[in-house]
Amino acid sequence: MALGSLRLGNLSQEHIVLAIAVLIFAVASATLPGFFTPDNIVSIIRSVSVLGILALGMAIVIIGRGIDLSAVAIMAMSVAWYLQLLNDGMADAAALSLVLAGVLMIGLLNGFLVAYAEVPAIFVTLASGSFVFGYVRSQLISQDAVPVPNGHWVELFGGVRYFDIPVEVFIFGALAFVIFLFLRYTKWGRYVYFAGDNPVAARNVGMPVRPMLVLRYVISALIAFTAGLLTAASLHSINTRVVNSTLLYDIVLVAVIGGIGLSGGKGGVSNVLFGAALIGIMLNAMTIIDIPLIYQNLIKSTILLAAIIIDGLLNPRDEQTAQQGDI
Amino acid sequence: MKRYWRVLLTAGAALGVSLMATAPQAAEDPAPATYAAALKDKRIVLVPMAMGFDLAQGWAAILQREVDAFGGVFETRDPNWSVEAGAQAITEVISSDTKPNVLIVMSPDLNSYSKLMKRAQSEGIYVILIDNPANFAADAYVGSDWTHLGRLEAEAVVKGCGPNSSKKIGLVQGDQVNATSLYQYAGIMEVLAKNPDFQVVAKPDSNWDATTSRNVTTTMLQQNPDICGIIDFWDGDATGAAAAIRDAGKQDQVFLVTTGGGEKTADCDRIADGTYGAVVMTELAQETHNMVAIIKYLLQSGQAPGTASPYIYTLMKATTKENLRPDSCWDLKALQAEAAAK
Numbered sequence: 236m237a238l239g240s241l242r243l244g245n246l247s248q249e250h251i252v253l254a255i256a257v258l259i260f261a262v263a264s265a266t267l268p269g270f271f272t273p274d275n276i277v278s279i280i281r282s283v284s285v286l287g288i289l290a291l292g293m294a295i296v297i298i299g300r301g302i303d304l305s306a307v308a309i310m311a312m313s314v315a316w317y318l319q320l321l322n323d324g325m326a327d328a329a330a331l332s333l334v335l336a337g338v339l340m341i342g343l344l345n346g347f348l349v350a351y352a353e354v355p356a357i358f359v360t361l362a363s364g365s366f367v368f369g370y371v372r373s374q375l376i377s378q379d380a381v382p383v384p385n386g387h388w389v390e391l392f393g394g395v396r397y398f399d400i401p402v403e404v405f406i407f408g409a410l411a412f413v414i415f416l417f418l419r420y421t422k423w424g425r426y427v428y429f430a431g432d433n434p435v436a437a438r439n440v441g442m443p444v445r446p447m448l449v450l451r452y453v454i455s456a457l458i459a460f461t462a463g464l465l466t467a468a469s470l471h472s473i474n475t476r477v478v479n480s481t482l483l484y485d486i487v488l489v490a491v492i493g494g495i496g497l498s499g500g501k502g503g504v505s506n507v508l509f510g511a512a513l514i515g516i517m518l519n520a521m522t523i524i525d526i527p528l529i530y531q532n533l534i535k536s537t538i539l540l541a542a543i544i545i546d547g548l549l550n551p552r553d554e555q556t557a558q559q560g561d562i
Numbered sequence: 563m564k565r566y567w568r569v570l571l572t573a574g575a576a577l578g579v580s581l582m583a584t585a586p587q588a589a590e591d592p593a594p595a596t597y598a599a600a601l602k603d604k605r606i607v608l609v610p611m612a613m614g615f616d617l618a619q620g621w622a623a624i625l626q627r628e629v630d631a632f633g634g635v636f637e638t639r640d641p642n643w644s645v646e647a648g649a650q651a652i653t654e655v656i657s658s659d660t661k662p663n664v665l666i667v668m669s670p671d672l673n674s675y676s677k678l679m680k681r682a683q684s685e686g687i688y689v690i691l692i693d694n695p696a697n698f699a700a701d702a703y704v705g706s707d708w709t710h711l712g713r714l715e716a717e718a719v720v721k722g723c724g725p726n727s728s729k730k731i732g733l734v735q736g737d738q739v740n741a742t743s744l745y746q747y748a749g750i751m752e753v754l755a756k757n758p759d760f761q762v763v764a765k766p767d768s769n770w771d772a773t774t775s776r777n778v779t780t781t782m783l784q785q786n787p788d789i790c791g792i793i794d795f796w797d798g799d800a801t802g803a804a805a806a807i808r809d810a811g812k813q814d815q816v817f818l819v820t821t822g823g824g825e826k827t828a829d830c831d832r833i834a835d836g837t838y839g840a841v842v843m844t845e846l847a848q849e850t851h852n853m854v855a856i857i858k859y860l861l862q863s864g865q866a867p868g869t870a871s872p873y874i875y876t877l878m879k880a881t882t883k884e885n886l887r888p889d890s891c892w893d894l895k896a897l898q899a900e901a902a903a904k
Contacts, residue, residue, distance in 0.1 A: 268785075269784060269785045272784070274784050275781070275784050278777075278780045278781060278784060281780075282777040282780070285773070372614065372642075377898070378614055378615065378616070378619070378894075379612065379614035379615050379798075380615070380798065380801075380828075382827060393805075394808075401809065466773060469773075469776065469805050469809075470772050470773065470776065470801050470802055470805050471801060471804075471805065472772070472801055474771075474772055474798065474799075475614070476612075476643060476770075476771070476798075477771065477773070479642070479643050479644065480769075480771055518777070519777075519781060522766050522777070522778050522781045522782075523781060523785055525764055525765065525766060527738055527767060528737060528738065528766070528767035528769050529737075529738055529739075
């Protein structure tokens with residue numbers, strides 16, 4: 236962060252978002268009663284935990300110059316299928332292995348089609364997301380909402396607290412840390428940036444560009460499954476209607492607003508955290524003020540638009556920076 | 563069933579004996595033939611907002627049984643919560659070669675399908691509007707009086723809170739466009755106006771999403787720790803409000819009221835385990851049989867579609883732990899198993 240401001244002397248989008256988030260936080264703390272309390276801060280973090288986890292998966296894919304539009308479908312449908320199997324009386328281990336295998340398959344399929352068949356990621360994942368939703372909804376489960384069986388570990392897991400803080404906050408933190416380590420300190424993590432920045436050059440110097448691409452979609456699918464389990468743990472059921480909601484756009488929003496460029500090769504875990512912080516603080520403050528949802532959406536989207544415009548002004552695209560495969 | 567047969571047979575035998583005694587002329591009732599002629603092979607199409615939730619599956623199961631019984635053809639379309647897909651389904655149904663005789667529509671909001679449904683009527687199709695009101699003169703509206711539903715919810719929460727409580731209530735609304743949400747709100751406010759010591763401290767929207775409901779309820783409970791009751795506008799997302807109450811450890815303090823289709827796992831089981839304090843439930847079987855009666859009436863009436871638009875409101879009541887009975891709810895699994903067995 237400090238490096239970034241030293242390098243060019245002008246603000247990156249990451250800093251703009253962080254500044255806006257801090258500003259809203261400060262104003263809300265000063266003016267809204269009950270905003271600046273430990274309980275409320277925990278609930279802010281918690282409210283964006285699942286969103287943030289999904290955005291972490293999305294970030295890995297976007298940094299590698301892709302996008303995963305099947306994330307929400309995988310999240311909801313894998314868990315719905317898992318719970319349905321349990322409700323139908325299948326043993327836990329068998330159900331979990333079956334569902335994990337399914338999640339892996341979809342991740343591999345996404346990755347294979349993008350990496351080897353060279354179909355643009357946006358089409359592949361859009362289609363696979365619809366496929367996952369349609370297949371699971373019509374063939375494997377009988378209702379939109381599938382409850383967690385009574386006394387199952389998923390239900391108990393949702394009630395786990397350390398220091399009065401819900402478990403998903405810790406999982407969000409742990410996942411963020413692991414992905415930070417992966418992207419920053421592992422060879423394949425660094426390769427994600429190189430491959431995202433210039434895939435041709437990355438391949439020419441001998442990086443396993445295609446297998447890495449496949450790996451990213453598999454990671455994204457597994458992260459989506461984790462996010463789904465956490466959702467079910469908290470709500471004691473999973474509602475597949477979430478696939479039709481704006482959640483997918485919110486995930487991309489968190490990643491993009493945090494400053495992860497859709498053209499790839501830029502950004503990291505901190506961007507996701509800043510993006511998630513901004514969204515969480517904004518939604519929480521608007522809920523406390525009791526702003527109706529339609530205005531909340533308007534305000535949210537206006538801020539997204541502003542962030543994109545500011546980014547466009549600060550980091551203009553031209554022939555040199557525009558890359559083939561931009562979305 | 564068997565018992566009824568036996569009664570019928572006995573009655574028939576007794577009748578036979580008495581008839582023989584008086585030796586009358588065999589009089590054939592002309593009604594069944596008229597009935598059959600009017601109903602046989604008639605097509606009934608149901609377009610709910612989605613087929614994947616308890617109400618729609620319950621309607622479909624009972625309608626299927628009833629339509630089969632009079633020799634009609636029953637079909638459903640599944641827009642899966644998409645307004646566009648629903649519009650497309652209705653358009654396709656209207657312009658198909660095998661036009662339905664009765665179109666049953668659950669409208670997603672007040673206006674989206676109004677024109678399409680008018681067109682259906684002009685093509686000679688009876689349109690029955692169910693569950694969600696719309697700005698359109700349907701051949702019948704069968705479903706809840708949502709304002710009254712709101713009143714019942716408010717009365718339940720006032721009672722659940724009790725006279726010695728903080729009298730602070732939170733609402734988790736659905737959205738600001740759906741008639742069910744708007745009318746429900748109006749009904750609640752009407753009752754609260756008569757109980758001026760009760761006040762609404764927050765009224766966020768859930769957009770019918772459980773996670774959003776959980777997040778806004780968490781905030782609501784933190785801002786107003788002494789809330790005594792919450793009304794969540796649908797059991798589909800009230801699981802979120804319930805999770806927030808559970809997380810805050812306030813199950814004994816906050817009386818949660820919601821509304822739903824009266825399906826066992828969604829409503830009665832949750833009342834029994836204390837998740838919901840009260841649920842204003844639709845009597846699904848009654849509601850569906852109202853539809854059936856209207857279908858039978860319309861098909862025999864000879865009237866042109868759009869002649870009259872009656873409102874057939876379903877009886878509702880707030881079910882709590884105190885008045886919960888084994889038959890308070892209907893069981894989707896049992897209904898589906900019964901349908902599958904045929």
